[in-house]
Amino acid sequence: KTAPLHASFPARRVPAAAAEMPEGEKAKGSKDVEMKDASGAKDGKEAKEGEKKEEPKKEVPKDPKTLLIENISQNLRTINAAVQAGDARVMGRVVRSVGTLRRTMTPEVLKALLEEYVDANRPSKASYISFAAADAPMTQEEKEKAEVKFPQLPKPYPPEVEAFVVLLLLVGLSDKKEKAKALECATTLVAWLKSFNRRTLDIFNARAFFYLSLAYEREGRLAEIRPQLLAAYRTACLRRDSMGQATLLNLLLRNYLAYNLYDQALKLVSKTNFPESRPNAQYARYLLYIGQIKAVQLEYSDAHSKLMQAIRKAPQTSTVALGFKLAAHKLAIIVELLMGGIPDRSTFMQKELREQLRPYYAITQAVRSGDLKAFKETTHQYEALFKKDKTLTLINRLRYNVIKTGLRSINLSYSRISLQDICKKLGLETAQDAAGVVAKAVVDGVIDATIDYDEQFLKSKQRFDLYSSCEPQKALHKRIAFCLQMHNDTVKAMAYPDEDAKDAEDAEERREREKREMANVEDDDGDDDMLI
Numbered sequence: 001k002t003a004p005l006h007a008s009f010p011a012r013r014v015p016a017a018a019a020e021m022p023e024g025e026k027a028k029g030s031k032d033v034e035m036k037d038a039s040g041a042k043d044g045k046e047a048k049e050g051e052k053k054e055e056p057k058k059e060v061p062k063d064p065k066t067l068l069i070e071n072i073s074q075n076l077r078t079i080n081a082a083v084q085a086g087d088a089r090v091m092g093r094v095v096r097s098v099g100t101l102r103r104t105m106t107p108e109v110l111k112a113l114l115e116e117y118v119d120a121n122r123p124s125k126a127s128y129i130s131f132a133a134a135d136a137p138m139t140q141e142e143k144e145k146a147e148v149k150f151p152q153l154p155k156p157y158p159p160e161v162e163a164f165v166v167l168l169l170l171v172g173l174s175d176k177k178e179k180a181k182a183l184e185c186a187t188t189l190v191a192w193l194k195s196f197n198r199r200t201l202d203i204f205n206a207r208a209f210f211y212l213s214l215a216y217e218r219e220g221r222l223a224e225i226r227p228q229l230l231a232a233y234r235t236a237c238l239r240r241d242s243m244g245q246a247t248l249l250n251l252l253l254r255n256y257l258a259y260n261l262y263d264q265a266l267k268l269v270s271k272t273n274f275p276e277s278r279p280n281a282q283y284a285r286y287l288l289y290i291g292q293i294k295a296v297q298l299e300y301s302d303a304h305s306k307l308m309q310a311i312r313k314a315p316q317t318s319t320v321a322l323g324f325k326l327a328a329h330k331l332a333i334i335v336e337l338l339m340g341g342i343p344d345r346s347t348f349m350q351k352e353l354r355e356q357l358r359p360y361y362a363i364t365q366a367v368r369s370g371d372l373k374a375f376k377e378t379t380h381q382y383e384a385l386f387k388k389d390k391t392l393t394l395i396n397r398l399r400y401n402v403i404k405t406g407l408r409s410i411n412l413s414y415s416r417i418s419l420q421d422i423c424k425k426l427g428l429e430t431a432q433d434a435a436g437v438v439a440k441a442v443v444d445g446v447i448d449a450t451i452d453y454d455e456q457f458l459k460s461k462q463r464f465d466l467y468s469s470c471e472p473q474k475a476l477h478k479r480i481a482f483c484l485q486m487h488n489d490t491v492k493a494m495a496y497p498d499e500d501a502k503d504a505e506d507a508e509e510r511r512e513r514e515k516r517e518m519a520n521v522e523d524d525d526g527d528d529d530m531l532i
Helices: 018-019 023-053 064-085 089-096 098-104 105-115 125-132 140-145 160-175 178-193 200-217 222-238 241-256 262-271 280-296 300-313 320-340 358-369 373-380 384-387 392-413 421-427 431-444 470-493 500-505 509-521
Strands: 416-418 449-452 457-460
Touching: 064 098, 064 105, 064 160, 064 280, 064 320, 089 098, 089 160, 089 200, 098 160, 105 125, 105 160, 125 160, 125 178, 160 178, 160 200, 178 200, 200 222, 200 241, 222 241, 241 262, 241 280, 280 300, 280 320, 280 392, 280 500, 300 320, 300 470, 320 358, 358 373, 358 392, 373 384, 373 392, 384 392, 392 431, 392 457, 416 421, 416 500, 421 431, 421 457, 431 449
Parallel strands: none
Antiparallel strands: 416 457, 449 457
């Protein structure tokens, strides 16, 4: 017999409580459960829709003035803590923050700083406040909004706090090109800092001298400050102030080079040592000045090496230290041309430097093609610019390089050519001038040829294989030396812990210290105001 169809399915399990209930209540109970499930699903959907409708709360951006006051307050607390701990290294971080504060500084905040933290007995306080005060009068409502509150530090305030506040004023005056006010403010600040012998003030003293020299330069009186810079440099050496030594040595070199005193600058470099614990910005400036001196002294290889190091040391951000990078690139291009090379095309294609390097690109094209006429026209057209850049003397030396390039192309093209034709091709005045130029090129080894003075022609000799000479070996050596120099510079730029501190602290303390340093210490490349 065949079993019924429903027998193959298992029987439905009924809970014991439901089995005992009457039939009517069972049906009612099942409806209640279904209603609860439906209402529960509905509530879940509404909750999800509510979650979707809830938008994340956007943080309200702080007012720029509030951020400025918070940053200044943090710096003031850092200065006070560093003075109590006697840690002069922290002051460098505080001074580097001036570059950020200067962009958002307002006259009201600066005036409030001077009124609060400059000693009331200081004779120069009134002039400081007058320099910082806003020109336009304010209404009562604006005055209430302009009220500024700073952290209460223990009195009397340390001189580092006052130096920081006055430095903010000095930087603002310098940015606004207010020459007379900046000169007076810098002179007063330097004279006041001389009365102290505190290592925590060394970096403020160095920065004050930097802006003092800049103010004298803008006034056209740079020679007047030279004895003062020499005396300050001697004091910095006696106090082993590395920041002061680096800054003042660069200021002295800039002073000498401004008046074309290359011999005195070279003597100063030979008698001094640039400090090893130098800031990156100061070392880049030092390399630029050394490259400029070496180029004038006809030491083109050393000059080119120093200039390329200066370019690598400069901040790689396209908007930072543009003036410094432009000056270094201009000088490096001319020096490379004097060495007989041709700068890479990418140097002239940099977006931020393309327009300013256009005259130097024209000079490079003339040297590369050996076109003496184009070289003369370009030099005459941009003569004022080259004088301003102080590269006109070096560019005039390129005339012989242009002639050499033209002679090479002539030597490769003709086995025999008259001196009169050489005169026409090179744009020289007479055949006698062409004979003299060709004779010098033969003696220097630029071309391998002989001159027949009777027939007045140049005869080229058989070409030789370049790879059979020492030129490939010299080129390889130059590249290897460049890589080794870059490796040495990288190792020197790394930071190492002190030897006596290695044994004193365990691994855990060292890790904590390194974390704090990485969180606090800012990159020195941001110190772009020192690269002028």
